[in-house]
Amino acid sequence: MPGRSRSAVAAAVIVGAALPALYGAAVGAMVRYNARRLGEGDLGPQLRAYAEDVRFVFPGRSSWAGEFNGKQAVEKWLRRFVDAGLRIEFDDVMVSGPPWATRVCLRFHDYCEDETGETVYTNEGVIYGHARWGKLTHYVVFEDTQRGEEFDPYLAARGL
Numbered sequence: 001m002p003g004r005s006r007s008a009v010a011a012a013v014i015v016g017a018a019l020p021a022l023y024g025a026a027v028g029a030m031v032r033y034n035a036r037r038l039g040e041g042d043l044g045p046q047l048r049a050y051a052e053d054v055r056f057v058f059p060g061r062s063s064w065a066g067e068f069n070g071k072q073a074v075e076k077w078l079r080r081f082v083d084a085g086l087r088i089e090f091d092d093v094m095v096s097g098p099p100w101a102t103r104v105c106l107r108f109h110d111y112c113e114d115e116t117g118e119t120v121y122t123n124e125g126v127i128y129g130h131a132r133w134g135k136l137t138h139y140v141v142f143e144d145t146q147r148g149e150e151f152d153p154y155l156a157a158r159g160l
Helices: 006-041 044-048 072-081 143-159
Strands: 050-058 067-070 087-096 101-111 119-132 135-143
Touching: 006 044, 006 072, 006 087, 006 101, 044 072, 044 143, 050 072, 067 072, 101 135, 119 143, 135 143
Parallel strands: 050 135
Antiparallel strands: 050 067, 087 101, 101 119, 119 135
């Protein structure tokens, strides 16, 4: 390349290749941190990750199902998640695209234990979403919806 040294071109290639991996690692760390805080009852970090007009879709026929538009609607859903004692852990976080058009795919498992420590609910699935400049704009949860329906009587008995 005229006017550029081979070492400068090599450095640019290395940096260009490393940046997506660093961005993906940063998003993964944030996702796991937010889940940990959510499990502690703190919705703040997760809510800060949402755009004001976020759209969240949870398919199925359980009491969790629906389409939730806007941060306030999603906050109500998350508050119920926390109040029910649900915990979510991410097994894999995949990130693609630049910060202004990011796609995320999160492999997770979630569970709930009763007051004695017995597991009363467990599930696994994938969350697929879009983000722009660090704010989640749209996401969909894909998990075994029948398990959610089977969990509903337990929640109803506890006023949740």
